[in-house]
Amino acid sequence: MSTPASLSLDHRCTPWLFAAALATTAPHALHQPVWLTLLAGAIFTYAGWLWARNERLPGRWLLIVLVVLTCAGVMLEFRTLLGRDAGVAMLVLFMALKLLELRSQRDAMVLITLGYFLLLTHYFYSQSIPTGLWLILTMTLVTAALIRLNGGPASKPVATLRYAGLLTMQALPFMLVFYVLFPRISGPLWGLPQDAHKASSGLSEQMSPGSIADLALSSAIAFRVRFDGDIPPRDKLYWRGPVMESFDGRTWRPADSANQPPVIEALSKPITYESTIEANQQRWLLALDAPSPALKEFAIKSTLTVTTPQIINQRARFALSSVTDYRYNVDETEPVLRRNLLLPANLNPRSRELAESWRQASDNPMLTVNKALALFSGEAFTYTLQAPLLGENGIDDFLFQTRRGFCEHYAAAFVVLMRAAGVPARVVGGYQGGERNPVDGFLIIRQSDAHAWAEVWLAGQGWVRVDPTAVVSPSRLEGGIASALADGEPLPALLTVRSEWVRGLRYRWEAINNAWNQQVLGYNPERQRELFSRLGVANPDWKYLTSLLAAVIGVLTLAVAAWTFYHRPRSDPAQRLWRQALKRIARRQVSAAPWETPLALQRRVEIEHPELATAFTTVVEAYLAIRYSATPGDLRQLREAIAKLP
């Protein structure tokens, strides 16, 4: 066997390795602690300086000290060496340190293998289309470094890059076939470290003044929905999240309760749809209010929130069904009703006084609800993201002084008024509305669509949704948040863009991303099964998939091999003309033997066929002139001479 390990590295190969190391580590600077990036950068610079000056590489001891120091640094920063972020930091630092140890071809091979491995770590942070493209480019660069390493000093840079590009191109069909056919296993295989999935902002399980207004500033997508039929009207699009029943004067929280199955009575046909939820580190599925009683696959809490056993820590798809007209828990249990009348004692006296006066005026809860709504619509309440800070009696402050607030202020104030007036009420968090992407027909629900509304329990009707925001700002429901807020509110630019052209562009980009998420990133064991059942193979097992994979890969390998080995011998024009001449004289019964040189043949022709001799001699002379003369003769002469052959 050859032993590349012992071979030393040629000096001009090193820049390729530097490029590979830089390309595979640099994007991590986006999310790593600054000191790590600076340290790695310093090591890169030092290694580059050593290379440029052709200096000796540092000794083993210095490297050991550096490794220990960087490990200690990572340990201090992340409190572990094993988690995802700590692991990535270690790999980046090892990559940088390896540059100080590039002595042999084996060192270079270690660096390149590490480079390929580092490519994988970028997907922890992003799997978007640009990341995918960037990584194909980076992979090609690492491969180019590998080719340069094995090609030795005779390699030419451009040819090396082109060769790497060719190899990537040829590898792509294999990737596609493997991606579709390789039997998929759903992860995780073992418990993941705590930081396995990045934290993401989204609706939380608690609600306090300002918590939803904060979300309104984010145009990030919360989830996407594809309806099997038409999209229901906008004012029916309430996506139900956590239901918050306990109130401490400032924050609303869900109550702990025995989980009794809810009693839902459907008053309309169920709507089926598929929801793709971005990672939100929560369990609720944000089903359209209310989940259909037919929905059996998921647990439905007594508060109608649909949940899944696993925390959604990565983008996931769920098939759901809902009814938009329903009656729910008409016979609600006494403890639940009592719980939804509780208010913190001694807080918000003015609100309680007002509600008490409503209760005395009428014992019809519906009238009380209407009075509260009339209060919001009549008085000068403003729907705004910039709500002033509220004091200890927050609801009083809001109702009687500031009168500026976002949906959580209205929902909270309304529920407090209802409870004080003796109507069981609670706050529901979730999303409202959504935006249809005309390109792919998906309904997009963004974080800015986060919403809070109220629910009151009325005898004979069960829990009924009341949305005070709809009264304060009807356009919130009709046109979304951007149209509900006055100009000058600090909304993200993306939401307020009025230009049709920019909007169209954004729709297209989001549709492409959605297709990427759905078709490419979302290709999982279930999707694989679906695909095969659509192709007429029900439940393909791994044996079937593996043999199919082997067959397709075999054919593909042959096809690529045929392309790789295809060779059309370049026929020499002079040779071609000479053969033509031989064919001409063959008609005159002169057959040239394969070993006969032109001159020998000419001599034979002179003796055996003197009538041909003159013409043929011209041909031979022209041919030999092309072949051997110091000033190469041109083909035209030969062609003319052949034409003169009888």
Added chain:
Amino acid sequence: MHLLASLKQRLFRWKSDGTTPFQLTQRRIFIVPTGAGLIFAVTLVAMYTGAINYTLALGHALVFLLIGLGLIGMNHTFRNLFALWITPGRATPVFAGEIAYFPLTLRNDRKITRLGLELQVEGHPAVQTHVGAEDIRAVAIPLLTSRRGRISLPRVRLSTIYPLGLLHAWSYLQPDMSCVVYPKPITSPLPAEQSTALAGERYGEGGQEDFAGFRDRQPADSLRHVAWKANARDAGQRPLLVKQFSGGAEQELQLDWALTPEAADSETRLAILTGWVLAAEATGAGYGLRLPGHEIPLGRGDQQRARCLETLALFQP
């Protein structure tokens, strides 16, 4: 073990008819993963496990792309040797202890550059080379010599790990090439001139003593008699000139086995004779060689020298 060795020999042995060019075909090329290739495979398994565990869709894609790279790497490593033409050359004789070079011509009639080729005889230094697209490259395979005689080129391994270093393709070449190894000369004074029947009888032309002028060089003239200084003046405008001598008898030497010290062993005696041949040739005098069972008549020039040295190299006492 013996069985295995004979199987290996049969599997990999291929004898060309010696001197004709031959082309590497798929039947002669073998391919296995290198150590680096195995490490690459292990890395891919680790990466795939990570991709499953963290449900990284693009991680799957990356691993599959790298698998694809490894698969097509096989084609490309193979192609780096495939259809390469190899023409054996003629090895120039050397003295024992020197390195014999066996020239081979590699001809690449494809439009690919074949980089990272390595030629090696087991136990001898390797030769790194490359052949450009539609190009020809001459390489010489070094072989250390220790003893006089005829050495034939052992099996040569032509191998490559280009382009990816993950796979190792090789082919065994067994061109029928040999090289004559002359005995290592021992310098010692030439024996006394022997009186032969011809000695002293021929005078006149073609002598060695007095310079008599120039004449055009004939192909048979030794390069040692070329008048380099005179030729340098004409700077290659005219055919080479040789110095002509006249007068004096040709000194004719008979280098005889019997003249070497009888006490010495036969190799030493041959070495002494070799030294004499070189010394005699250097004087320009005619000389002959007499070994038990061999007699080379008087003569001089490169052909005579080669003939004598070869006889000494192949002599079986």
